[in-house]
Amino acid sequence: MATIEPAGTERTVLPGKPPFTVDDLLGxxxxxxxxxxxxxxxxxxxAPTPLHQRIIYRLQRLLDDAAPPGLEPLATVNLRVTDSNFYIPDLVVVRAEAASNVELMFAPRHLLLAVEVGSPSTTTHDQSIKPFAYARAGIPHYWRIEPDEGPALYTYRLDGDGYGEPAIHKAGTVAHLTAPFPLAFDPVVLSAEHR
Known part of the structure; x- marks a missing residue:
């Protein structure tokens, strides 16, 4: 058994022992x-903070409004890469056919875009581990949103086996994006208080 003690919470005893598999996670x-x-x-x-949830919700609405027929944005899906590599992206864009047919876990081939919203507990993962893992899995596009930067949007595009340097879109300037489909917005709208 493994024991997890996140700060400020009670001890959780997890079944199994490392290295864990996706089947272990299901228990x-x-x-x-x-x-x-x-x-x-x-x-x-x-669990995500209210700001984190606001950013995911706002971006999902923007993506949904701009998505062509046949593509769909979804929040917090299960992504099984292998038996020992499993992720829960904050937001993804998938083909609608996959969204209708997948019951529990998506495969990397289903995703056109994976998005992670930064938080103090996930910064290292989102900036280094996730880009490597998503690129290695063959996901064509990865976006990282940093709330503490205004927010700022970092967009990565798969180039061979890895993502190239990200394009950085700062709050106060409209980001004109072309992939996975055309979309334009100022990242500041992702964190602005409800209108």
Whole structure:
């Protein structure tokens, strides 16, 4: 058994022992934490903050309004890359056919875009681990949103086996994006208070 003690919470005893598999995760308790796997090692993060949720919701609406027929944005889906690599992107864009047919876990081939919204507990993962993992899985586009930067949007495009340097779109300037489909918005709208 493994024990997880996120700051300020009670001890959670997890069944199994490292290295973990996706099948092990299915037996974990629903304790409010997000459990992901990197080569069988647990990546644990707490439930998202209200700001984090606001950014995901606003971006999902923007993507949904701009998406052509046949594509659909979805929040917090299960992404099974291998038996020992499992992630929960904050937001993805998938083909609508996959969204209708996948019951529990998407495969990398289903995703056109994966998005992560930064938080103090996930910064290292979102800036270094996730770009490497998503590129290695063959996901064509990765976006990273940093709330503390205004927010700022970092967009990555797959080039061979990895993502090139990201394009950076700062709050106060309209980002004109072409992939996975045309979309233009100022990143500041993602975190602005409700109108």
């Amino acid at each position: 974990f308790p629903d304790d409010g934490n997000r459990y992901e796997l990197l080569n069988g090692s647990l990546l644990v993060s707490p």
